[in-house]
Amino acid sequence: MPRQMPGLAVEFRAAVAAALGISEAGERIRTLAQAGSAIHRQLTLSRLEALHEMAYLRVFVGWEQFIEASFLRMMCGYQSTVWTPAFAAGKQRQLKISAAEGALFGGRDYLLWHNPKSVRDRGHQWFAGGPHEAVAVSNFSRLESFAAVRHRIAHGSDDARRKFDAATMTLSGQRYRGGSAGKFLRSWNASISPAERWLNTIGDELASLAAQISP
Numbered sequence: 001m002p003r004q005m006p007g008l009a010v011e012f013r014a015a016v017a018a019a020l021g022i023s024e025a026g027e028r029i030r031t032l033a034q035a036g037s038a039i040h041r042q043l044t045l046s047r048l049e050a051l052h053e054m055a056y057l058r059v060f061v062g063w064e065q066f067i068e069a070s071f072l073r074m075m076c077g078y079q080s081t082v083w084t085p086a087f088a089a090g091k092q093r094q095l096k097i098s099a100a101e102g103a104l105f106g107g108r109d110y111l112l113w114h115n116p117k118s119v120r121d122r123g124h125q126w127f128a129g130g131p132h133e134a135v136a137v138s139n140f141s142r143l144e145s146f147a148a149v150r151h152r153i154a155h156g157s158d159d160a161r162r163k164f165d166a167a168t169m170t171l172s173g174q175r176y177r178g179g180s181a182g183k184f185l186r187s188w189n190a191s192i193s194p195a196e197r198w199l200n201t202i203g204d205e206l207a208s209l210a211a212q213i214s215p
Contacts, residue, residue: 005073005080009210012066016203019058023186023199026051049182052199053153056185059203060150063210064113070214071122071132075100080214086128114150116143131213139209145170146202152181172198 026048033040074085077093087093094100104122105111113119116136123133136143145167152164161179168175168184172191176183185199192201 002084003073003076003078005070005078005214008066008070008073008214009207010215012062012210013207015062016059016207019055019062020200020203022055022058023048023052023197046182049180049186051182052185052197053182056149056181056199056202057153059199059206060114060146063206066210067113067119067132067213068111070210071126072097072100072104074130074132074214075104075126082212082215083131085130088124088126088128091126114147116140116147119143135209135212141170142205143209146206149181149184149202152179 026043030040030043030048033043074083075094076097076099077085079085085093094103104126111118111122116139120133120136120140123130123136127133148160148163148167151160154160164179164181164184165175172184172187172189176187185197185202187198188195189198189201
């Protein structure tokens with residue numbers, strides 16, 4: 001009997017909501033704090049931006065964990081409501097998750113999943129028309145931009161800043177003072193109605209993409 005995929009996308013959406021709760025709590029506290037109070041003075045805008053960055057890192061780590069977990073299970077033949085694994089030529093179903101890790105990692109301790117090109121290529125290598133490849137291809141530019149935001153938080157290099165600036169131009173049509181990921185994530189995405197902060201937009205979009213891969 002085929003093994004059914006666990007509710008990985010549901011778990012990821014719950015993790016996104018929990019991460020967003022970090023920044024939302026900060027916003028509420030500052031809004032309710034009396035102007036001039038110790039709490040209001042301590043919870044500065046720069047600290048709120050830092051909360052948004054921390055929340056985003058949690059969202060993105062959860063996304064990478066979801067991609068890997070769903071990929072490994074599909075390698076083992078787990079099927080979802082939208083896809084039954086079909087393998088590429090020369091590939092076959094793995095019997096255990098540990099065997100799938102060995103076959104996929106190729107002796108490495110871990111794999112990086114932030115880059116949609118890597119997700120696309122691995123999906124193409126292992127599956128025939130798999131959902132990881134399909135989602136990576138159809139959302140390539142936005143996923144690259146989301147990864148650039150993540151790198152700007154984690155790395156201080158000039159390259160990370162340049163790619164972040166390019167990402168925010170793609171997503172919101174503007175750059176942010178100091179190349180600040182927190183300023184971008186806390187800013188409002190006015191392209192949708194009602195407007196919401198970019199942190200929420202990206203978190204919700206990644207959760208929706210996860211559901212397309214494995215509901």
